[in-house]
Amino acid sequence: MSAAELGEVLPLVAKTAAAGRLPVVVFDLDSTLFCTGARNLAILGDFVRGPGAEHPGLAELVASLNNADMGWNVNDALRRRGVDDAALHAELKHFWNARFFTDAMVLHDEPLPGAAEFARACRAHGAMLYYLTGRHVGGMEQGTAASLLRHGFPFLDGKSILHLKPSFTLADRLFKEEALAAIRALRGEVVATFENEPGNANLFLRSFPAARHFLLETVHSPEAEAPDARLVRLGDFRHS
Numbered sequence: 001m002s003a004a005e006l007g008e009v010l011p012l013v014a015k016t017a018a019a020g021r022l023p024v025v026v027f028d029l030d031s032t033l034f035c036t037g038a039r040n041l042a043i044l045g046d047f048v049r050g051p052g053a054e055h056p057g058l059a060e061l062v063a064s065l066n067n068a069d070m071g072w073n074v075n076d077a078l079r080r081r082g083v084d085d086a087a088l089h090a091e092l093k094h095f096w097n098a099r100f101f102t103d104a105m106v107l108h109d110e111p112l113p114g115a116a117e118f119a120r121a122c123r124a125h126g127a128m129l130y131y132l133t134g135r136h137v138g139g140m141e142q143g144t145a146a147s148l149l150r151h152g153f154p155f156l157d158g159k160s161i162l163h164l165k166p167s168f169t170l171a172d173r174l175f176k177e178e179a180l181a182a183i184r185a186l187r188g189e190v191v192a193t194f195e196n197e198p199g200n201a202n203l204f205l206r207s208f209p210a211a212r213h214f215l216l217e218t219v220h221s222p223e224a225e226a227p228d229a230r231l232v233r234l235g236d237f238r239h240s
Helices: 002-007 009-018 037-049 058-063 074-079 086-097 115-124 141-150 172-184 198-207
Strands: 023-027 128-136 160-165 189-195 212-216 232-234
Touching: 002 009, 002 212, 002 232, 009 023, 009 115, 009 189, 023 115, 037 058, 037 074, 037 086, 074 086, 115 128, 128 141, 128 172, 141 160, 160 172, 172 198, 189 198, 198 212
Parallel strands: 023 128, 023 189, 128 160, 189 212, 212 232
Antiparallel strands: none
16 A cells, blocks of 8 residues: 555646646655665774774674664664673764764665655656755765765755754754744645654644655654554555
8 A cells, every 4th residue: 555655646746746836745864765774884883893892792793783783773783682781882872973973974874775766756747855854964964965966866956955954952853843834935735745753754744734644664763653544654665
């Protein structure tokens, strides 16, 4: 059912454009268009070659992991394999916090299957693409722009908007609530939204009830809201 509903987005975009209205498609980035597994795995690799090198067996354990083993929290990947050293986990958390939200590390991300192709198809059918992300200005904008271009997402074409948080400390949920005004200011019609966080997806559904709202079943925060039953569940962007 979800793949079929994803396939309905492009005709809706084209129909909206043909009626003289601006179709808007909203995409989150992390764990929605992009998988962050490789970013997390790269940070773990740097950790075991640096401060984590003193922990016996840790390098071998990390070498056995792959992108799919990376969830919401890199520490959990180690805990699931029996690493319960509290001091090590605190050190890793600090190391991860200093690197995950950076231009350099975001370049490790890979698109979800079909994501770039679907975004290009939306653009070709007349959509304005609105990339709404919790990544922040002053630390992630250059890497994000480079990543979008490298992987073939529509960008710098006059019909794509990249909206990042104005500061790292602003809560993601508050940022997305405030961003609704900017989306409405386009005076277009939101046709579809794509999110991995159920709370944000619920927010979009309440804010734009006539649109199609998709929840990417990748990873999300452990304190996530229960998803509204009207959200369409997706594993990725393949719809054929």
